[in-house]
Amino acid sequence: MRFYLATRFLFPRHFHLRIFTICFVAVHLPLLTFIASQAVIGEWEWQIFVPLLLATLAGTLAAIYALGALLAPIRQASAMLREVQDGKPVVDVPAGGRDLAGELLDSVGLAAIATNTRISQLRDAAERDVLTGLRNRRGFLDAAAHLRAGTRATLALVDIDFFKRINDIFGHDEGDMVLREFASRLTETMRRSDLVARWGGEEFAILIPGMGPRDARALIERLRTALHADPIGPNPEEPVTFSCGLAFLRGPEQIAVAMQRADKALYAAKRAGRDRIELDEARMLDA
The missing domain is CATH 3.30.70.270 (Reverse transcriptase/Diguanylate cyclase domain)
Structure with missing residues (x-):
């Protein structure tokens, strides 16, 4: 939690942008190192720099897409929690995998279903006559x-x-x-x-x-x-x-x-x- 709390200043309301920023810096570190070394020696090897730049840009685009896809379970879990908070029934509960994000999605889904069931039971109990079973x-x-x-x-x-x-x-x-x-x-x-x-x-x-x-x-x-x-x-x-x-x-x-x-x-x-x-x-x- 320390690193998470320490990086809250980076897009405090957008977790996926915070992850992207960290990955962006990590992906561009080799390119930045190469540019710095070329500046120190005063020579530019374009046949190396251009492929490295293109590869870095391609990797960046691939990382953006992959991160968005990998964060889908977290977005889905957050959406289910909002539906429960708003009192809406959770109908579509996707199955998660065996990794951390999948376990989070499964846990939130089970909690949402259990909460909706309990709310329905309480609502039904509040609107039912105990003696006859009819509505009150x-x-x-x-x-x-x-x-x-x-x-x-x-x-x-x-x-x-x-x-x-x-x-x-x-x-x-x-x-x-x-x-x-x-x-x-x-x-x-x-x-x-x-x-x-x-x-x-x-x-x-x-x-x-x-x-x-x-x-x-x-x-x-x-x-x-x-x-x-x-x-x-x-x-x-x-x-x-x-x-x-x-x-x-x-x-x-x-x-x-x-x-x-x-x-x-x-x-x-x-x-x-x-x-x-x-x-x-x-x-x-x-x-």
Whole structure:
């Protein structure tokens, strides 16, 4: 490190130019020595000087190209580190050789992949509900923000009926089992393109792109029918049911408003006796 630190005054921001400068001096040392000796004796042997000069220039050009190529692993390693620092995924990780530069490239590549994997795991953990495995509220909003502008979609808010009674009578462990089973049934019913999340407590949010409220109602009605045919819950006499509110939207910028309208429709379903699906009528003409 001493020599490296001592030569920092040579192109402090360009390591490859520092190496080139040192090599340039070393390559030209024989030529400079020859010129000095000719000056001392006062004679010029052009038949020696010209080939020596041309050979030196050719060697210099070859050294410039070779140094640039040999420093490629270091440049690649530096680029990967910048991508990791910027939070970008490192996709193309070239294999290095068995020399020092290759080992550096391999080490940086492995570190970059491990860092990206860990960041992805942490991001996924931060956006997942631990109990159900669905997205949480943050994960739902982050994913919903990627909905293409102007895309027609339906937002559904689903709330398990009388869930507090399950917790009070049978305990929170049974309540957790109901949440997990309900989340599983919900995921099985919805399409792969639909965004399903646990919004909070016993409430779930669903974003159904490319589908209007009436078609979305038919889709969620399948879940309601399935729960009647194959009920879940600790009490066979009182199978788990749910209430749902639906609202139409176009594009991610309308999600907040659609959430409010779906919430109103949900409470309308509860006031109407629960175990039902209600549509927000305010935007039905737009759907």
